[in-house]
Amino acid sequence: xxxxxxxxxxxxxxxxxxxxxxxxxxxxxxxxxxxxxxxxxxxxxxxxxxxxxxxxxxxxxxxxxxxxxxxxxxxxxxxxxxxxxxxxxxxxxxxxxxxxxxxxxxxxx
Amino acid sequence: xxxxxxxxxxxxxxxxxxxxxxxxxxxxxxxxxxxxxxxxxxxxxxxxxxxxxxxxxxxxxxxxxxxxxxxxxxxxxxxxxxxxxxxxxxxxxxxxxxxxxxxxxxxxxxxxxxxxxxxxxxxxxxxxxxxxxxxxxxxxxxxxxxxxxxxxxxxxxxxxxxxx
Amino acid sequence: xxxxxxxxxxxxxxxxxxxxxxxxxxxxxxxxxxxxxxxxxxxxxxxxxxxxxxxxxxxxxxxxxxxxxxxxxxxxxxxxxxxxxxxxxxxxxxxxxxxxxxxxxxxxxxxxxxxxxxxxxxxxxxxxxxxxxxxxxxxxxxxxxxxxxxxxxxxxxxxxxxxxxxxxxxxxxxxxxxxxxxxxxxxxxxxxxxxxxxxxxxxxxxxxxxxxxxxxxxxxxxxxxxxxxxxxxxxxxxxxxxxxxxxxxxxxxxxxxxxxxxxxxxxxxxxxxxxxxxxxxxxxxxxxxxxxxxxxxxxxxxxxxxxxxxxxxxxxxxxxxxxxxxxxxxxxxxxxxxxxxxxxxxxxxxxxxxxxxxxxxxxxxxxxxxxxxxxxxxxxxxxxxxxxxxxxxxxxxxxxxxxxxxxxxxxxxxxxxxxxxxxxxxxxxxxxxxxxxxxxxxxxxxxxxxxxxxxxxxxxxxxxxxxxxxxxxxxxxxxxxxxxxxxxxxxxxxxxxxxxxxxxxxxxxxxxxxxxxxxxxxxxxxxxxxxxxxxxxxxxxxxxxxxxxxxxxxxxxxxxxxxxxxxxxxxxxxxxxxxxxxxxxxxxxxxxxxxxxxxxxxxxxxxxxxxxxxxxxxxxxxxxxxxxxxxxxx
Numbered sequence: 001x002x003x004x005x006x007x008x009x010x011x012x013x014x015x016x017x018x019x020x021x022x023x024x025x026x027x028x029x030x031x032x033x034x035x036x037x038x039x040x041x042x043x044x045x046x047x048x049x050x051x052x053x054x055x056x057x058x059x060x061x062x063x064x065x066x067x068x069x070x071x072x073x074x075x076x077x078x079x080x081x082x083x084x085x086x087x088x089x090x091x092x093x094x095x096x097x098x099x100x101x102x103x104x105x106x107x108x109x
Numbered sequence: 110x111x112x113x114x115x116x117x118x119x120x121x122x123x124x125x126x127x128x129x130x131x132x133x134x135x136x137x138x139x140x141x142x143x144x145x146x147x148x149x150x151x152x153x154x155x156x157x158x159x160x161x162x163x164x165x166x167x168x169x170x171x172x173x174x175x176x177x178x179x180x181x182x183x184x185x186x187x188x189x190x191x192x193x194x195x196x197x198x199x200x201x202x203x204x205x206x207x208x209x210x211x212x213x214x215x216x217x218x219x220x221x222x223x224x225x226x227x228x229x230x231x232x233x234x235x236x237x238x239x240x241x242x243x244x245x246x247x248x249x250x251x252x253x254x255x256x257x258x259x260x261x262x263x264x265x266x267x268x269x270x271x272x273x
Numbered sequence: 274x275x276x277x278x279x280x281x282x283x284x285x286x287x288x289x290x291x292x293x294x295x296x297x298x299x300x301x302x303x304x305x306x307x308x309x310x311x312x313x314x315x316x317x318x319x320x321x322x323x324x325x326x327x328x329x330x331x332x333x334x335x336x337x338x339x340x341x342x343x344x345x346x347x348x349x350x351x352x353x354x355x356x357x358x359x360x361x362x363x364x365x366x367x368x369x370x371x372x373x374x375x376x377x378x379x380x381x382x383x384x385x386x387x388x389x390x391x392x393x394x395x396x397x398x399x400x401x402x403x404x405x406x407x408x409x410x411x412x413x414x415x416x417x418x419x420x421x422x423x424x425x426x427x428x429x430x431x432x433x434x435x436x437x438x439x440x441x442x443x444x445x446x447x448x449x450x451x452x453x454x455x456x457x458x459x460x461x462x463x464x465x466x467x468x469x470x471x472x473x474x475x476x477x478x479x480x481x482x483x484x485x486x487x488x489x490x491x492x493x494x495x496x497x498x499x500x501x502x503x504x505x506x507x508x509x510x511x512x513x514x515x516x517x518x519x520x521x522x523x524x525x526x527x528x529x530x531x532x533x534x535x536x537x538x539x540x541x542x543x544x545x546x547x548x549x550x551x552x553x554x555x556x557x558x559x560x561x562x563x564x565x566x567x568x569x570x571x572x573x574x575x576x577x578x579x580x581x582x583x584x585x586x587x588x589x590x591x592x593x594x595x596x597x598x599x600x601x602x603x604x605x606x607x608x609x610x611x612x613x614x615x616x617x618x619x620x621x622x623x624x625x626x627x628x629x630x631x632x633x634x635x636x637x638x639x640x641x642x643x644x645x646x647x648x649x650x651x652x653x654x655x656x657x658x659x660x661x662x663x664x665x666x667x668x669x670x671x672x673x674x675x676x677x678x679x680x681x682x683x684x685x686x687x688x689x690x691x692x693x694x695x696x697x698x699x700x701x702x703x704x705x706x707x708x709x710x711x712x713x714x715x716x717x718x719x720x721x722x723x724x725x726x727x728x729x730x731x732x733x734x735x736x737x738x739x740x741x742x743x744x745x746x747x748x749x750x751x752x753x754x755x756x757x758x759x760x761x762x763x764x765x766x767x768x769x770x771x772x773x774x775x776x777x778x779x780x781x782x783x784x785x786x787x788x789x790x791x792x793x794x795x796x797x798x799x800x801x802x803x804x805x806x807x808x809x810x811x812x813x814x815x816x817x818x819x820x821x822x823x824x825x826x827x828x829x830x831x832x833x834x835x836x837x838x839x840x841x842x843x844x845x846x847x848x849x850x851x852x853x854x855x856x857x858x859x860x861x862x863x864x865x866x867x868x869x870x871x872x873x874x875x876x877x878x879x880x881x882x883x884x885x886x887x888x889x890x891x892x893x894x895x896x897x898x899x900x901x902x903x904x905x906x907x
Binding site for chain 1: 111114118121122125126128129134137138141144145148151152155156157159160163164167168171172175176179180183185191193197198200201202204205206208209212213216229232233237238241242245246249250253254256257259260261263264265267268270
Binding site: 028031035101104 | 884885886889890893
């Protein structure tokens with residue numbers, strides 16, 4: 001235990017920041033990069049997780065439990081989002097027999 | 110211990126990239142699980158033990174399984190997914206990179222934000238978190254449960270077949 | 274008592290609302306009674322305030338009802354300033370107003386829009402009271418505009434005649450020109466004093482030395498407002514035209530109250546005006562010119578109301594002479610006596626017009642004193658009062674002004690005396706032509722000439738008593754009086770430091786007054802000789818006149834000059850603007866904007882392509898630019 005807790009004194013907070021921002025940016029790139037809706041959803045999950053990690057990092061570095069509580073809330077939102085998102089995806093597959101995001105261009109009409 | 114951090118970071122970034130790049134959705138899910146596991150490792154490094162456990166249960170145990178179910182039930186595991194044009198992909202990478210740079214620039218000087226406070230190794234314990242959650246964050250907690258309920262009902266309603 | 278002084282305002286407003294809303298239901302008589310009672314209630318309350326105010330020593334009471342406007346540095350309360358000056362004005366307005374309301378009940382009873390008439394009359398009383406009661410310039414301006422509006426409405430009361438509408442519009446526009454000056458003055462006051470409250474402004478004004486440019490500017494601008502409202506040269510031509518309205522309206526608005534608002538403004542701001550000697554000189558010059566020019570024009574007018582209108586302009590000029598000399602309380606005293614006798618003259622004229630079935634031309638009157646004795650006697654008293662025959666009220670007020678004029682400059686004194694002589698000449702001309710000689714009108718109407726009903730003669734009698742006795746309010750020291758009126762007003766007014774028009778030797782003053790009196794009596798005799806003894810009649814419009822006579826008869830060609838120099842070029846510009854700028858520039862700008870919008874819309878429509886992937890792209894780029902913007906701003 002002692003060994004693990006000492007980790008956060010060695011590693012500067014900025015490195016956590018870079019890691020999380022990198023994960024977030026990869027998520028963004030994924031959202032823009034792919035046409036497969038399910039992969040896009042996964043990328044969104046990844047973005048949420050990067051934020052979670054950052055919150056936890058801040059929380060630990062400041063010794064403030066609020067940050068970790070927020071992570072719980074984000075998890076709740078993420079779970080809800082996945083539930084709704086996946087059911088929309090199911091509907092989409094059922095209706096247009098595809099999960100290609102480019103087919104979702106009916107908003108124009 | 111720094112070594113552990115960089116190792117986990119490397120795994121996380123690599124698997125995240127693979128999520129985006131791999132052709133089949135199943136592979137993406139697997140890589141994402143790897144990514145999430147490494148994030149759980151980070152949580153442990155950060156002394157957020159309870160969070161790490163919840164994270165594994167919720168994400169890898171529940172959410173990713175649902176993803177897998179959907180993929181398999183709808184038979185989505187096709188590798189011949191149509192790709193976006195090269196220009197779009199290029200643009201995507203450029204804008205993602207720009208976002209990264211801008212965020213880094215925005216977060217400059219984050220070290221100064223840390224209040225010099227005695228380090229408390231116990232904040233990540235379940236007793237501690239529970240106390241905060243059920244005292245300071247009571248109302249948001251209840252509200253999020255309502256949100257969760259409505260999302261559940263919404264998912265059920267969306268998943269029902271049309272009657273026609 | 275003072276805290277509830279808003280009740281004074283409430284009564285006429287209530288009358289306006291009731292008679293206005295129920296104008297279809299009420300009979301003319303009921304609405305007249307309601308309107309009159311409301312004004313009477315205000316009068317009683319004002320009188321109570323007056324007596325209370327006399328008893329207390331600190332005689333300026335501010336009543337703040339609520340915070341009206343609060344914006345940045347500007348903080349204006351909806352409040353009243355009850356001090357001798359405002360109470361005096363309130364009593365004049367409500368007192369004379371009440372009598373005129375009574376008179377109107379007789380005069381207007383056959384008119385079909387009598388309810389509207391009364392509601393507008395009550396609105397006027399409300400606005401005028403607001404003007405004199407307010408504790409700051411902005412609220413005063415609201416009342417100022419309100420009386421302008423009511424004046425417009427009531428001049429154009431018989432709106433079916435186009436000429437009357439034009440007269441109403443002329444009055445309104447001329448007033449607006451003055452109001453512009455007033456507004457500029459208000460802004461200048463605010464930028465200088467950071468407040469529009471009377472107390473604040475006047476207490477701060479002592480920090481300024483006499484003749485400072487900004488004070489001169491402020492006072493000049495306020496005076497421009499007064500020029501418009503009080504019908505001075507060059508903006509006086511609306512007042513004679515305003516006689517298109519019903520005669521009681523002319524009595525109330527265009528003789529007794531509204532036109533004196535300019536004087537009230539100057540007296541109220543006296544602590545600013547005494548710091549601006551240049552403005553005072555301007556006021557003096559304008560006053561003298563107006564008094565003289567209007568008196569000269571009045572000599573040849575043939576419309577009974579026009580004569581009275583020019584007489585009003587001339588008398589207002591005399592009041593402004595007093596203001597220009599720094600004799601503020603004398604000016605206000607003349608306002609008071611003038612309100613009595615000029616209202617009486619107008620009401621008398623109204624009684625005559627009423628009896629002669631709307632005839633206004635004095636060439637077609639004459640010899641009606643037997644059939645209208647009360648009107649005749651009261652009219653005679655008013656004429657004596659305006660001519661300045663002792664002991665009628667006009668003598669006292671005019672004598673004070675003459676004394677002040679003599680003290681400062683013999684030229685002003687001489688011109689004022691000439692104006693007084695002209696005044697008595699044309700007033701007696703009017704009297705002789707209307708009441709003496711033989712009847713010159715249509716013989717059929719002669720039999721119908723009758724004395725007006727009681728409701729009209731009673732106000733005449735009361736006003737006649739006031740016109741006779743009003744002078745005793747302020748008996749000068751030389752006749753053993755104590756100048757009650759001036760003493761009462763003193764706390765509200767700032768005088769020049771060296772203000773003292775007391776002529777050390779009372780004998781001189783009495784001799785002066787006697788000399789003027791002699792001149793006036795000679796003028797009256799001349800008038801009598803011409804119009805009674807020789808029975809000279811004004812020539813009809815078709816006869817050729819001499820150049821000077823024509824010049825005067827056409828009112829110095831003021832209207833023509835304005836027409837030529839202002840209206841004609843304005844119309845020319847307007848036409849050019851319609852034909853050139855409107856069609857070529859404005860239209861093309863507007864059409865151009867339209868087609869630009871259509872073009873941009875057509876292009877922008879393509880952005881809305883419905884592709885979610887594209888939307889996400891745009892979202893990310895927007896996010897990037899926003900964050901980048903925030904960083905850049907830091």
